[in-house]
Each structure stands twice: as C-alpha cells, then as structure tokens.
Amino acid sequence: MHSVYSLGGALVLTTTTPLKEFPIRPRDGSIYIPKKFIIRNLMVRGPVVFLRRDDGLVEKQGRWNCTAYKESALGYELLEDGFYLYKDMVFNSPEAALYEISLKVPPPSVPPAIWNDGKGGSFVAVSPVFIGQPSIPFEATNSTLSLKIPCKSSDSEEMINKALIETAAEQVFGCSKSMLKLEWGTERNTMVIAVPSLNPILLFKSMTKHVSK
Numbered sequence: 001m002h003s004v005y006s007l008g009g010a011l012v013l014t015t016t017t018p019l020k021e022f023p024i025r026p027r028d029g030s031i032y033i034p035k036k037f038i039i040r041n042l043m044v045r046g047p048v049v050f051l052r053r054d055d056g057l058v059e060k061q062g063r064w065n066c067t068a069y070k071e072s073a074l075g076y077e078l079l080e081d082g083f084y085l086y087k088d089m090v091f092n093s094p095e096a097a098l099y100e101i102s103l104k105v106p107p108p109s110v111p112p113a114i115w116n117d118g119k120g121g122s123f124v125a126v127s128p129v130f131i132g133q134p135s136i137p138f139e140a141t142n143s144t145l146s147l148k149i150p151c152k153s154s155d156s157e158e159m160i161n162k163a164l165i166e167t168a169a170e171q172v173f174g175c176s177k178s179m180l181k182l183e184w185g186t187e188r189n190t191m192v193i194a195v196p197s198l199n200p201i202l203l204f205k206s207m208t209k210h211v212s213k
Contacts, residue, residue, distance in 0.1 A: 001039060002092070004085075007101060008203075009094040010068035010196060013083075014040040019092045027053070030075060030084040038083075042067045043074060068175065068196060101201065112143045114200045114207075122203050123192045125185060126168065128160055138207070144190055145172065145207070161191075168193055172207055 004013035016037050023032050046063030053059060061076035064083060075085035091097040113125045129135060129148040136146035149163035161182050169177035173195065185192035195203060 005091050005094050005097050006066040006069070006072065006074055007089050007091070007097050008066060008069045008072065009097050010042075010066055012041075012043050012067050012074060012090065013038060019090065024087070025084055028084075029087055031087050031090065032082055032084055034082040035080070043083075044070050046073055049076075068179075070174065110200045110204050111139070111141065113138075113145050114204055116200050122195045122200050123185065124168075124195060124203075124207070125188045125190050125192050126164060126182075127190060128164060143188075147172070164191065165193070 002015050002018050003011055004015060004019055006012050013033070015033065016039060019031065022037075024030070025032050043064040044067065046065040048060065048062050051059045051061055059078065061078065063073050063076050064085075066072040066074055072089070073086070074089045075083050077083050088100070091100065114122060116122045125144040127144045127146050128151065129146045130151055130153045132152075133148075135148050136142075138145055145168075147164055147167045149160065149167050151160050151163045165177050165180055165182050169175055169180055173180065179196055181194040183192055183194060184190075
C-alpha cells in the first residue's frame with residue numbers, strides 16, 4: 001500500500017502502486033491514476049469546470065480537492081475510470097510536500113500558538129472565551145487561539161471541551177470535528193488541538209481565512 005499526500009501534507013489517497021509509476025498525461029503533464037489502483041480516496045469533490053485547450057477543444061473536468069484544504073484543487077476526472085492529479089500538488093511523502101513548499105513560498109511569520117512536532121501533525125494552543133467575556137482577535141503574536149464558546153466557566157469540563165472542538169471545527173479550521181483532537185499541552189500549560197496537517201504555514205493561512213469571515 002502506498003500513500004499520496006497533498007501540498008499541505010494531508011493524506012489524500014492510498015494506492016496499490018507508487019505514485020512515480022503512474023503514467024503522465026501528455027496534454028498537461030498530470031499524473032493519471034486509474035481507479036482500479038486506488039484503495040482509498042480521501043479527496044473531496046470540487047466544482048465542474050469547462051476548460052478550453054490550446055487546440056480549441058473544450059474539456060469537461062470534475063475537480064477533486066484536498067482533504068484538509070478543501071478549496072485547493074489537486075486534480076480532476078474526465079470519465080469515471082480514474083483521476084488526473086497535478087504533479088506539483090501531490091507527493092509520495094509529507095516531507096516531499098514540505099520541501100516543495102520551501103522552494104515556492106517564503107515562510108511567513110507563524111504565531112507561537114501554532115507549532116509542529118515533526119512526528120505527523122500540527123498543534124494549536126487554545127483557550128476558551130466564555131459567555132459574557134470579550135472576544136480576542138487572533139493575530140500573529142498570539143500565544144493561544146481564543147475561542148468564543150456557548151458555555152459558562154461554571155459548566156462541566158466535558159461540556160467546555162466539546163464546545164471547544166465544535167467551535168474550532170466550524171469557525172476556525174472548516175473541517176469535521178472528528179479530524180481534531182483536544183488534549184492538555186503540558187509544555188504550554190494550556191489546552192491544545194491536534195490538527196492533521198504537517199504544515200504550520202498553510203494551517204495558519206487556513207485559520208486566518210476562516211477566522212476572518
């Protein structure tokens with residue numbers, strides 16, 4: 001079994017064959033993966049687009065987007081027999097994806113609230129803002145992400161933790177709450193949310209986009 005990762009480090013496919021062994025489509029250089037070689041598809045459906053090629057032909061593409069960064073297109077399908085993935089958007093390891101980003105993107109300042117453990121995930125330090133307390137904007141200097149939740153400080157720990165996860169999933173990360181894990185960060189002495197992303201830079205950009213809505 002072989003894994004395929006997005007530019008953001010998210011697992012998007014598992015296949016029976018290594019990524020490098022699939023054929024390249026001459027028209028646009030995309031990697032063609034027949035569905036019979038796919039064990040698991042974690043990508044999400046994107047829009048259907050009509051693309052006019054250089055020869056004048058119009059191609060109907062059903063786009064497929066990243067698991068974690070759902071607005072990021074990874075490829076498309078023409079028929080239902082397989083996927084055409086952009087070769088600069090999919091990789092055989094998270095390390096290869098991160099290396100590609102290091103070549104393309106000048107690293108912006110990432111808040112101290114976000115960090116990577118180098119073992120398979122990123123973390124965000126969080127603190128609850130209870131009913132009646134003022135909101136705290138999330139900025140590049142924040143050491144924690146303050147989440148306004150529909151709870152009182154006197155509510156049970158279980159209720160507060162559940163509200164933190166639900167609020168983070170819906171308002172910050174734009175993902176399913178099942179993808180997030182809340183735990184106590186001993187080193188930071190605060191609650192932290194484990195996020196399935198190996199890239200703190202893209203994580204910060206995604207967070208900023210959702211928080212600013």
